[in-house]
Amino acid sequence: MTEAPIIELRGVDKWFGQFHVLRNINLEVERGERVVVCGPSGSGKSTMIRCINRLEEHQRGQIIVAGIELTSDMKNIEAVRREVGMVFQQFNLFPHLTVLENLTLAPIWVRKAPKKEAEETARLYLERVRIPEQADKYPGQLSGGQQQRVAIARSLCMKPEIMLFDEPTSALDPEMIKEVLDVMIELAEEGMTMVCVTHEMGFARTVADTMVFMDRGEIVERGPPKEFFANPKSDRTKLFLSQILAH
Amino acid sequence: MTDLTQELPVALEPPPPATSGLLGWLRANLFSSVLNSILTVLAVAFLAVTIPPLVRWSLIDAVWTAPNSRACRGAGACWAFIHEKLRFIFFGTFPYEEQWRPLLVIVIFIAMIMASCDRRLWGRRLALVWFGGLVAVGILMWGGVLGLTYVGGELWGGLPLTLILSTVGMAFAFPLAILLALGRRSRLPAVRMICVAYIELIRGVPLITVLFMASVMLPLFLPTGVTIDKLLRAQAALILFAAAYLAEIVRGGLQAIPKGQIEAADALGLGYWRQTRLIVLPQALAMVIPPLVNTFIGTFKDTTLVLIIGLFDFLGAIIASLNDANWRGTSVEGYVFAAAIFFCFCFFMSRYSQMLEREFNKGRGR
Numbered sequence: 047m048t049e050a051p052i053i054e055l056r057g058v059d060k061w062f063g064q065f066h067v068l069r070n071i072n073l074e075v076e077r078g079e080r081v082v083v084c085g086p087s088g089s090g091k092s093t094m095i096r097c098i099n100r101l102e103e104h105q106r107g108q109i110i111v112a113g114i115e116l117t118s119d120m121k122n123i124e125a126v127r128r129e130v131g132m133v134f135q136q137f138n139l140f141p142h143l144t145v146l147e148n149l150t151l152a153p154i155w156v157r158k159a160p161k162k163e164a165e166e167t168a169r170l171y172l173e174r175v176r177i178p179e180q181a182d183k184y185p186g187q188l189s190g191g192q193q194q195r196v197a198i199a200r201s202l203c204m205k206p207e208i209m210l211f212d213e214p215t216s217a218l219d220p221e222m223i224k225e226v227l228d229v230m231i232e233l234a235e236e237g238m239t240m241v242c243v244t245h246e247m248g249f250a251r252t253v254a255d256t257m258v259f260m261d262r263g264e265i266v267e268r269g270p271p272k273e274f275f276a277n278p279k280s281d282r283t284k285l286f287l288s289q290i291l292a293h
Numbered sequence: 294m295t296d297l298t299q300e301l302p303v304a305l306e307p308p309p310p311a312t313s314g315l316l317g318w319l320r321a322n323l324f325s326s327v328l329n330s331i332l333t334v335l336a337v338a339f340l341a342v343t344i345p346p347l348v349r350w351s352l353i354d355a356v357w358t359a360p361n362s363r364a365c366r367g368a369g370a371c372w373a374f375i376h377e378k379l380r381f382i383f384f385g386t387f388p389y390e391e392q393w394r395p396l397l398v399i400v401i402f403i404a405m406i407m408a409s410c411d412r413r414l415w416g417r418r419l420a421l422v423w424f425g426g427l428v429a430v431g432i433l434m435w436g437g438v439l440g441l442t443y444v445g446g447e448l449w450g451g452l453p454l455t456l457i458l459s460t461v462g463m464a465f466a467f468p469l470a471i472l473l474a475l476g477r478r479s480r481l482p483a484v485r486m487i488c489v490a491y492i493e494l495i496r497g498v499p500l501i502t503v504l505f506m507a508s509v510m511l512p513l514f515l516p517t518g519v520t521i522d523k524l525l526r527a528q529a530a531l532i533l534f535a536a537a538y539l540a541e542i543v544r545g546g547l548q549a550i551p552k553g554q555i556e557a558a559d560a561l562g563l564g565y566w567r568q569t570r571l572i573v574l575p576q577a578l579a580m581v582i583p584p585l586v587n588t589f590i591g592t593f594k595d596t597t598l599v600l601i602i603g604l605f606d607f608l609g610a611i612i613a614s615l616n617d618a619n620w621r622g623t624s625v626e627g628y629v630f631a632a633a634i635f636f637c638f639c640f641f642m643s644r645y646s647q648m649l650e651r652e653f654n655k656g657r658g659r
Contacts, residue, residue, distance in 0.1 A: 099560055101556055101560065124562050124564065127561070127562040128562045131560070132560035134553060134556065136553050138551075138556060138557035140554065140558075140572055140576075142576050142579065142653075151563075151571060152561035152562060155563060155567050156561065156562045156567075204562070
């Protein structure tokens, strides 16, 4: 018996004004699968994963997440967002709240968790991203790498089934990238369903089950990382990989 | 990796002598350059010329008691006028034997304002205190229950009137302003249009016009037999007017919130109202404290305009006192006194806003 994919995009199209940003996207992600999406900038990678929790609206096709189809129905959208965590390039922590308050806000208000329980969970996840001592600081007092780990912990506190990462290390100084990637690798090893947009090819090789290459709004190629890196089929993929792996 | 700063062997030296202490302060702040030295000397000379006569007029030569203004024809201020008219200035035409009631109202207001200063006390309980306090103010002023004689709004005046109009005005205008600002950014075209129209219309006319319309024109539109107290009409006009200005300030704060904040809140599954309450407004309002307080101070002083529809607020009561034939020629004393009282309230608001700003920005790396 095979389970239905936890994320399913069927023939999805999207335009920004006249610009055709996503063209006939078809993608299935199984429960526990780790998908890494790469491609040149402006290829629609971020737009695609932002469609999965409806931060962007698709105009044609179907998106089904955890059995719920995303339509303009706000109830469905909120139901999907409860199951999908997202980590942003710019962290987007709430600067007026302490780290602990950042982590407990959604569990308390959305999941209706008792405050004490939410705080216990929050401290647990802070421990897991290795910054338990920062709980009472404000985001502005932390380094970029620490902030991004808080952001990951904030999403995990909602106990999501799926985690989306939108270039999580692109805004970080080189020496902080590793600490964030380590946390993400750990998460992958625990079996979390993940969709990551990233240029970190080393990370992709380590954790990805599936590589997806996008260019000009299309999925050009997909496959297991071994094959994808060793002998890419499309010329566009070859060109991209040669540029990104050159140095 | 815990605390690098403690492990570094740094020799701490005291600063060089000429940069600290009184001499250092003088040099840094008053005589740092030729131009600054000239300005310092000029400023000291200006103060030396103006302060002594001012002190002589207001304190040394001042007359504190006199039966009328002719009796205090001296070189100094005739504070006897204020002394004589004090109760009218503070309580207006409120019945003389009942004036303990507005006095108590002033005390209640000041107590509630003081209690609200401590941010740790903000919450549901403080809101209840304010609700109870305003009910008590209403009972004390109007009376008619608990054995208190009824006093109509047309007899109210003086400082309690100023405090009621401004405090109630701000308390209602502020939430209305937040709704208007949110409405102006709404995705629903009808809501947006109504809010834009309201804000532009009210901002486009002088407060005097709004007060006049509330006082003179509104009764014409009401069905016969229905009357609304003149005071309530003035209060409503002040609320509607202040809300339009405050709304634009709040909107400025809302626009300064990065899009990423909303996206993060969306991604966590927070709905619109929760996002607004928990994420957007706390940050937006903290950013616009200076212009907000600016408008609050303006509103406080704008309440003096109710004079033109025949309500005697604090300033109005002073102006009315000046018409007394016994006290001709005391307008300077009257206005100086009014200015002093208004300054106290406004200066307090300004200091309080600075304290709030500091508190909101604490530990945020800003």
